[in-house]
Amino acid sequence: MNLILLTHDDIENDRLARVRDPRRLRHLREVHRATPGDRLTLGVVGGHIGQGELLTLCDQEATFALSPLDQAPPPPLPVHLVLALPRPRMLARTLEHVTALGVKQITLLHTRRVEKSYWMSPELTPEKIHHHLVLGLEQARDTLLPEVTLERGFRPFVEGRLPALLEGRRGLLAHPGMPSACPRGVEAPTLLLVGPEGGFIPWEVERLLEAGCEGIHLGQRILRVETAVTALLARLF
Template sequence: MNLILLDPSEVDAHHARITDARRLTHLHDVHRAQQGDRLTVGIQGGAMGKASLITLSQHEALFALEDLCESAPPALPVHLVLALPRPRMLARTLEHVTALGVKEITLLHTKRVEKSYWQSPELRADKIHQHLVLGLEQARDTLLPNVTLCKGFKAFLEGQLPQLLSERRGLVAHPGMENACPRDVDEPTLLLVGPEGGFIPWEVEQLIQAGCDGMHLGPRILRVETAVTALLSRLF
């Protein structure tokens, strides 16, 4: 936890109070925090800065807020469309892409996505929020990504994709594409990444026909969480 992320409800004009077990345990066991320590804090959706620890017990921590005037780091200019991964991989991927600065995420159903994945507890709003917060804490960021669930590929293709592409360059990451992943992109981008087995040919064809460009990361077949991290790093 490189940032103690505070919910606005935990903050008044001059103080912040946290009571949840996860952050308290981290303060005790990792920071080994003591009264008077100055730690980096941020208000969800707002600024960051320092706060002095007034009291720390097993049940709560009370901070005195100092000037919170540091802005969150800049977001990546990308909307990530990710075929819904396996639940455990979804958790890690959400944390990774949030830490890297992705602020718009669509989780999409495709042919090779198991329907059972949509029943996973990892898709509950509170679980998604938990993973996003962990990513923000890692990267010292305060701005939560927006996560949208789309359970139909055709509905996405016809209902959402045209509007997304009207404002962004569309890139489909898929093995075997002719062009390599571009570098140092500075324009708004729509990045589409398939599931473990990749998009099926029909899906790739439809995305290309809609105006997306196909690209690849090389001959190696990567796990989704690895591929997404590599793509974002190379693109931006």
């Protein structure tokens, strides 16, 4: 945790913050090994970043005296990530990784090779998704939560939502065997589509290309989803 991420409910009179949840308290004690008088980096969800002095720390509560929180969070990446729903364990790691990298719009999509049982995973509850997004923000010293949308049908997504997402964005379909290498240094708004383990099926690839996406690849190696997404974002932006 490189940032103590506060909610508005944690703050009193803009001068004092109280942290009471066990996870953050445990991290302060066991990882930061914080003691009263320490100055730590704090940020407010959806707001700015600054410093705070730890006043008290016990098993039930930590209190901070807040200095002005006047530092903007890191700029977001200009990308909307459309990701075929991964296995639950991989989903958790991927959400944390892409949030730390600055992705602010994420769509989780059903495709032919996505197991239907994945959609029943506890990892897809709003509470679990929020938890992993917060971990990513804390890692990167960011405060702006991504927006996560669930799309349980491939055809309705391609025919109904994709055209609007492509307006004003460059659509990039990352899939093995595509004709073009992944570009570098992209600055324009981008829609990045990444398939599941095993990739999109040919029919899905055809529909996405017909919709206006460009096919790109990362070379001959077949990567795990979490590795491929990280490599794509790093190379693109």
